[in-house]
Amino acid sequence: MSVLIKIEQRGRVLVARLDNPPHALMTEPMIQELEALVIRADIDPGIGAVVFTGANSERFIAHYDVGELLQVAKSSPAVSYNQAKVTLAITRMLALVPGMRALLRKTPAAGVLQLQDFHDVLLRMGRSGTIFIAAINGQTAGGGLEFSLACDLRYISDRGELAQPEVLLAFPPGGGGTQRMARLIGRARALELMLTGRGITPGEAERLGLVTEVVPHERLLEKVIAVAERLARRPKAAVGVTKQAVLEGGSLSLEKGLHVEQAAFLAQLGTPQAKRAMQAYVDHIQKTGVLPAGDPAARKRLEDGTFVDFTNR
Structure with missing residues (x-):
């Protein structure tokens, strides 16, 4: 079996090239490789960031393999919305029984099970202390866009294009698109993009807030790796709880969301890393009489992650 995600490690950054010729489709085997990669990045203290990009120079991921979806549709009975909800719940419970996953x-x-596996790996990315960045080097749609929405940051080539076109094939987005896109850019704009299924240019994607920045095609990977190298020095525990508070706490009521934030804050405040960082900050003030945040050199080291070394294991 061919490897669909080619991985290169550069210090604390993994560069993962999505490689499934000829059409650059997302498939179940790719999701399995993605799951293994995310687990590795999550538990390895030597990995602080992962950069995803397409091996095809003009495509990030085309979309999910429609042939796979058609096979699933043909092999399964048609169900109503309520029956689907029950099926999802039962399948998730059965999958927890030892040996049942292989039988299912x-x-x-x-x-x-395949759908739930995809959702589970994207949720794990959102709870991980590792920072995931999509370097969208070309066209991506459907499941490819949904995957990029689950990344923490998205940079796009000036030759790229995005789309969420599932409705054109008579079904809705199924990889989190309806939820993550609406939370990111608002319900009205997300609905318009999903109901039209139209292409989104890099400039519009940036204006809508779907991507962080548009970058010239030939500089995209260099730019994103540089960002990843800086962010990879962040303390993983603090990154993880910050992401959870924003992504999950932000979907709750204000009072419950603030409770999530407070719990994350208190849990991290007493860690050895936080104490060491705060001591270094106070020591700088006592030594120089200047706040590190107001000292250009110290501020740069704070932002670069070199003011305190959090990479020591």
Whole structure:
């Protein structure tokens, strides 16, 4: 079996090239490789950031493999919305039973399990202390866009294009697009993009807030790796709880969201890393009489992650 995600490690950064010729489709085997990569990056203290980009010079990921989806549709009975909700719940419970996951993959529930696996790996990215960045080097749509929305930051080539076109094939987004896009850019704009299925230019994607920045095509990977190298020096525990508070706490009521933030703050405040960083900050003030945030050199080291070394294991 060919490797669909080619990985190169550069210090604390993994560069992951999505490589599934000829069409650069996302498939179930790619999701399995993605899961292994995310788990590795999550638990390895020597990895602080992952940069995803397409091996195809003109595509990030085209979209999810429609042929796979058609096979799932043909092998499973048609169900109503309420029946689908029950099926999802039962499949998730059964998958927790030892040995059942392998058996489920041989039944019509295999498609349900495949969908849940995709969602689970994207949720893990959002809870991980590792920072995930999409370097969108070309066209991406459907599942490819949904995958990039689950990354923490998105940079796009000036030759790129985005789209969420599932409705054109008579089904809605299924990889989190309806939820992550609406939370990112607002319900009205997200609905317009999903109901039209139209292409989104790099400039519009930046204006809408779908991407962080548009970068000249030939400089994209260099730019994103430089960003990743700086962010990879952040303390992973603090990164993880910050992401959870924003991504999950931000979907709750204000009072409950603030409770999530307070718990994250208190849990991290007493860690050895936080105490060491705060002591270095106070020591700088006592030594120089200047706040580090107001000292250009110290401020730069704070932002670069070199004021305190959090990479020591």
